[in-house]
Amino acid sequence: MIQSGRGLGALLAKQNVSRVPQNSEMAPLADIEPNPNQPRKLFDSATLRELAASIKVHGLLQPLIVTPAPAKSAKKYRIVAGERRFHACELAELSEVPVRIVRGDEQLLSEIALVENLQREDLTVLETANALKVLMEKHRLTQNQLAERIGWSRSVVANKLRILSLPQGALDQIAAGNLSEGHAKALLSLKEPQKFLEELVADCIAHHWSVHNLQKRIDSLNSRRVTVLYKAPQLDPWRPKGALKVARRFGLSFSVLGNERENRVVINGMRREQVERLFALLDREADFMSGDPDSK
Numbered sequence: 001m002i003q004s005g006r007g008l009g010a011l012l013a014k015q016n017v018s019r020v021p022q023n024s025e026m027a028p029l030a031d032i033e034p035n036p037n038q039p040r041k042l043f044d045s046a047t048l049r050e051l052a053a054s055i056k057v058h059g060l061l062q063p064l065i066v067t068p069a070p071a072k073s074a075k076k077y078r079i080v081a082g083e084r085r086f087h088a089c090e091l092a093e094l095s096e097v098p099v100r101i102v103r104g105d106e107q108l109l110s111e112i113a114l115v116e117n118l119q120r121e122d123l124t125v126l127e128t129a130n131a132l133k134v135l136m137e138k139h140r141l142t143q144n145q146l147a148e149r150i151g152w153s154r155s156v157v158a159n160k161l162r163i164l165s166l167p168q169g170a171l172d173q174i175a176a177g178n179l180s181e182g183h184a185k186a187l188l189s190l191k192e193p194q195k196f197l198e199e200l201v202a203d204c205i206a207h208h209w210s211v212h213n214l215q216k217r218i219d220s221l222n223s224r225r226v227t228v229l230y231k232a233p234q235l236d237p238w239r240p241k242g243a244l245k246v247a248r249r250f251g252l253s254f255s256v257l258g259n260e261r262e263n264r265v266v267i268n269g270m271r272r273e274q275v276e277r278l279f280a281l282l283d284r285e286a287d288f289m290s291g292d293p294d295s296k
Contacts, residue, residue: 024063024098029089032066032099033075037134038083038113042124048084052091060089063098067109077101081113107139115150125181126174129160136161162188170201179204182211189215191222233262250274 064082069075079086080102089097102112114131123131136146143161147154163184164171170187173179179187183204190197204214235257243254255266270278282289 024100026096027066027077027099029086029094029097031076032064032086032097033069033073033078034083034086035079035113037110038079042127043084043087048088049091051085051088055085055088055092055094060085060094060097063100065102065112066099067102067104080109107135110135110138111149124175125160125163125184126171129163132157132160133164159185167193167197169198173201173205180211183209183214186211186215186218189222190218196221233259235259235262235264 062082062085064086065080066077067080069078077099086097102109104112114128114135132146135141136143141149143157144154147157150157163174163181166174166184166187170179170184174181174184179201187193187197187200190200200214200217203209203217207213209217236259237255237257239254240256243256246252247254250269252267252269255268257264
């Protein structure tokens, strides 16, 4: 989370941000427009209605953070942080809302919008990761620089960004709420995602695995030892010259399988003494059988 001394208050206190003397002032709701670069992309309609009902009774307790709208805009202010509250105020049909006006460069306003959402835990894991990515790419920040500006450790920023490296199928399930940030981090620890990740995601959803159960399965896959088994060479049937003649003469049957380097011969129908005689003949051909075909 945001470290001590950092976060929204620290960003608002930066020298290139100015505020009106009062903590907030009232502004017509009709003068305010949403921020097209708002980190949060989805708003739950049920919770939005609940917030609107609360605002009708108690008013808007937390002012919207706004900045002067661009010159081409028809509105006076643009939201920096608080867009969910803005939409709830629309549902509550308020005519005026409290605002805190800030002025700063685009990078700083983007940081304020991100941190305000993070502190209120309003962003999904993918909204957070994408907002961090946009900030880094748009303003050419390193992970260390971004972490320093929003009050996080570099490792937290790195872990959030790594989630975006998951396959689109997994990201879709995270976006749909079927997988949590904890599930995403577990999937990132898989050593061979190209083999197992798609199947793991499907099993995790089908069987409602907890993060612990998913991690146990991944640990099991990661620790598997691969045993390389000996693969026997391909042996094809073939008939040596004269084999059929010998078989017919002695009433035997032959089975010969082999290739250029290895052969297997099976002879059926021989008596014991015939087998012994055969090996005696092979012994006399020892030089040839040992691999020296030129020996006599």
